[in-house]
Amino acid sequence: MFQATALNRRNARIETGMRVAYLGMTLMLIVPVLLVLGVLIDKGAPALSWEFLTEVPLKGMTEGGIFPALMGTVALVLVALLASVPVGVAAAIYLSEYAPNTWLTRLVNLAIINLAGVPSIVHALFGVGAFVMFFGFGTSILAASLTLAVMTLPVVIVSTRESLRAVPQEFREACWTLGATRWQTIWRIVLPNAISGILTGVILEVSRTVGETAPIMFTGAAFFLPFLPQSVFDQTMAMSLHLFVISTQVPDVPEALPYAVALALIAVVLVMNAASIAFRVVLRRRKKW
């Protein structure tokens, strides 16, 4: 019969101790943030209303809603997606379907890693130097969105590349055997099988883009602009910059207002992320291969 020795008992004690200690460390990361979110909800929720979302800011942004900022963020995200998704998906197709194992491919991968690591304010400088001045777009939705697109391009490329690679090689081989060209195979077989994974990545990109502030500060987002933009060459308000402005630059803002903006911003980001995660879980369950 098994008789626990002193060493066994000691090891068991250490084991339990370690498990508890590491669980504690995990919770130390999560619990404070949940408490903070609780505070945001507590202070911000009373100010949230339908009017808050549909009215323009009034009285030097101390009253009223966030409608122009909300619509501005939508415009910025849409234009950024129009630029980054086609390029990102094409780049991912190259990396997954074409790229030979050479120094050039290695360089492309390295560039993607570094593009993801460049500080957001450096992207802002690039946006000012390249899009605002060199290409002459001025401070506009177009310049800001292109800056955001460059910044979030690695997200699209990496997530799309992974979902393309998850399509089994046999699918491609079966298609080639029937005499299809490489592109016909990608268009008819690989992309349809990877499309949901690609969409998951795009949702993730949207949630990143919504919250970015530094890259749009000098490229196209305005402090205060109570109208909606008429074209991509206009400036616009944005939710993220609006939160920065009313919590640091404007005097006499009632306390609940920035909390409500922060809450709205977090809600958008978390809902998009949760959707992307749920999408992924469903996909994993439904996978046929």
Add this chain to the structure above:
Amino acid sequence: MRSTTQTQAPDARGVAWYLDKAMAYLVFGAGVSAILLIVGIFVFITKEGVGFVWDTVDLGQFFGSPAWRPTSDTPQYGALALIAGTASVTGLAMLIAVPFSLGAAIYIAEFAGGTQREALKILIELLAAIPSVVWGFIGLSVLNPLIIEWFDVPVGLGILNAGVILGLMAAPIMTTIAEDALRAVPDGYREAAEAMGATRWQVTWRVVLPGAKNGLTAAILLGVGRGFGETMAVLMASGHAVQLPDGVFDSVRALTATIAAELGETAVGSDHYQALFTLGILLFVVTFAINLTADLVVRGISNKD
């Protein structure tokens, strides 16, 4: 395939053939666009900042003087206080984030099972999505009064506030990368150790951690890079005073925050404007080096196995 003119394929060069060729070039172009963009970023910020480095500033003063007074009558461009600000905030953030995120990664990868692991991973992923401007707002309006109350100091914005905020911000990302590194250690190693009677902790400490050393180092490096380049949260939580700090309650100003706060007020092409781009070059070069090192460290693992 260039020498096979005799055995040329008998295919008709129809629409499908040309489309195939065209798309191959198109996706190749998109692929190398990543290289063009990273080179483009470097070229554009250097173009704006290089005149300043060459003509205006003395690099000894730039790196050696803490006086950043770009708008005074005799402008001074000493970045030392800004570098110290970035270093102190990032340093404190890493003191918080490294142990906790490695601990959380170990728990999630080695101790937690099934549903609990999935739930924790999803929660951590959601935390990583909170935008930096919201973190800055939390530092400003939630953490600031708490620090004033707990430590009885007049202002709660400073190294401590920004460091804690940045630590909480960087931790989820580091946890995710570190957890991936731990999962990459083959299960066979764990099974071999368990077969010899090792407890879960012994397996983790003696087998998994040494095996995942490189991946964990890369996770820490990427966290440092992230902290170094963070802008909005540091701008709002650090107090934004240009000085060499004496203690954790001191207000500091970071490199990133300086650009964010001052770029809007400068005339295009002025010395001040160029000086801000020079700070950008510094940020770009340092984060590039960090990311490159992290990549080389990770590649160390895959080459060994």
